[in-house]
Amino acid sequence: MDLKVLLDIARKSIFTYFDKSLVLNKEFYLSNFDELSEQRASFVTLTLNGRLRGCIGSLTAHTQLYEDVFINARKAAFNDPRFEPLQFKDFTNIKIEVSVLTPPRRVTYIDKYDLKDKLIPNEHGVILKYNENQATFLPQVWEQLPSFDEFMNSLCTKANVSISCLEDNAQIFIYEAMKIKE
Template structure:
């Protein structure tokens, strides 16, 4: 999917409005997308299938991050759904309280298609990764799966360390390795609210 450079001008308000609607007791976070369609201003790329992650940050710290790896619904709906999930259903955090909402900054990332990463060893995986560019998915059997967005490179710039923390996120021990593991990479286009968003 090709997105315009100003896609964030729609995606960020959709994410924020979805969380706001849920805090106000509205049943669904798809209202912002429906409003766009009713006004005849929903572009084709917003209605096409897309996979996104929505990240919430408060006081410089992660406050929630939930996303979709495989496109299975219109991008606008996916962003709204993931915004609500990040705010209220990320198991690492308590549900977002209304008093916190104004202090939250939102980032929306839209994922490219995933590409299998061939490898011959753990070292070959870390050598193939492009710091600052690649998001990575690790799958190890039916129960161990994790991903890091490319933004995680800001905190873990060393590929071996990046891979180590990805294994931990997947619930695997530090020394784990299996030739049956599956690795995929993807890139993202992302947009982030600034502190002066209002």
């Protein structure tokens, strides 16, 4: 898969939000890049001056990859509740990263130590589900949180649950990601 086309779609998706007179030619992309019509899940991450500026994605495939990247790019720029909507003055300075996810697989584990043995840092993204709470970290989050304890504690905090949920049958799913970054 030519991942560069995903960066092109993401950047143009955001730009056409600012300039509504421009429209992406979806048919051009779909007729020239067959993989864009596959149902795939993606995340779009934006950084500005090296800091997170937005990150929105899909954990499961539910639409064409073209649509998923297009929509997630706009949501990351304008609808991530952690940030104000992106301003045009910042548009040229953002860096975009697109991750295409493999389908999540459930991990069965006995306890936290067994789980630690089953997770591969920098390779596995992790989804934590406990009761009604859920959170995920993409595989690249291991770069900022390299130890299992840091990673899982932060993931539990993001899900608004205690780390003790791992001893109480919290569901863990893993996935991998092909990513491309500007």
